Amino acid sequence: MVMQKSADSKQLLDSVINEYLKPVVKKVDTDAYYAEEYLLELGRQGFFDSKGYSKQEVIEREAMLVGKTSELCMTTGFNLWCHLASLTYIRNCGNEYLKDELLPNLENGEYLGGTGLSNPMKYYSGLDKLHLKARKTRGGYTVSGNLASVSNLKGNHWFGIVASISDGEEIMAFVPCSAEGLKLKEKADYIGVNGSATYACRFTDVFIPDEWIISREAESFVDRIRPVFLLYQAPLGLGVTSAVIEAMHKAPKKMGNANIYLSVQPDEISGRYDLLKIRLQELLEDPNLHDRIQEIMRLRLDVDELTIRAAHANMLYHGGAGYLKHSHPSRRLRETYFLLNLTPTVKHLEKELSS
DSSP: OOSSSTTHHHHHHHHHHIIIIIGHHHHHHHHHHHHHHHHHHHHTTTTTTTTOOHHHHHHHHHHHHHHHHHHHOOHHHHHHHHHHHHHHHHHSSSSOOOOOOOHHHHHHSSEEEOOHHHHHHHHHHHHSSSEEEEEETTTTEEEEEEEEEEOOOOOOOOEEEEEEEOOOOEEEEEEEEEEEEEEEEEOSSSSOOOGGOEEEEEEEEEEGGGEEEEEESHHHHHHHHHHHHHHHHHHHHHHHHHHHHHHHHHHHOOTTTTGGGSSSOOHEEEHHHHHHEEEEHHHHHHHHHOGGGHHHHHHHHHHHHHHHHHHHHHHHHHGGGGGGOOOOOHHHHHHHHHHHTSSSSSHOOOOOHHH
């Protein structure tokens, strides 16, 4: 299905959100429910299509999808980001099998994808060692090692990996969760984002055929896709902040409307939010994102700082009601702490920007 290039697409997105995401938001938070059907429906309705669109049109649309989803549920917004990151890998690789055979199914709602690049991103910043090792074999590679956490996974999903080979180089590959020798162990003990379908992944001589290879020069490929990888994270926080601004304006005016005496007010949050939206839009429209990686990292860090400021203020605005286990303010606070620890984390970004 070709996505409509008109205002009708906004109405269609609202319809998909209302039918497939809104009814399950509470289950995502309380029961670690994975909103897979919402993500698949976005694909079925054409929201992941790239054929017939410019790169800029695709990037702007997909950033909007992350923001709109995160206004309602940042956990699902994060799952969506994982899938969009995987699309970014395949769209930018030179592997015709992945582009011709797999990409259409990732875009049309048949399959979903994950990132698997948390460890490599830290490795290329000097913060960690690479946890997967590859050995060249007939027709491909065998990979062994462990990844502590990869999100948006399920039996028929695919995800990206980077593994070192003996000559000191790295390969990047796209791997199905059903690959022989790959074992997944669910991780659901977080204070938030338990509906993110996150798993520890153990590779034991997993055969990676050549047709699954994204790049044999992983570092340069990761460097190429990193701007979009990072840029799609900013709408996670902006979506939460937008929802918080609305919630603060609607907060009950109890105790003589004492909220007006708090040091953080919704109008202040709203003003900073608008400025960040302008910065994001300006970057989304730039075809030379690679030259602006420092600005993208600064934007992501500034979004993180505003989002946590807004989430804390929202808790205070709602008083005791905000501290109920499954309240809207407490969910937003927990989601925000996850955002601050999403690779690249706040400390990772601070390190990169100080060097």
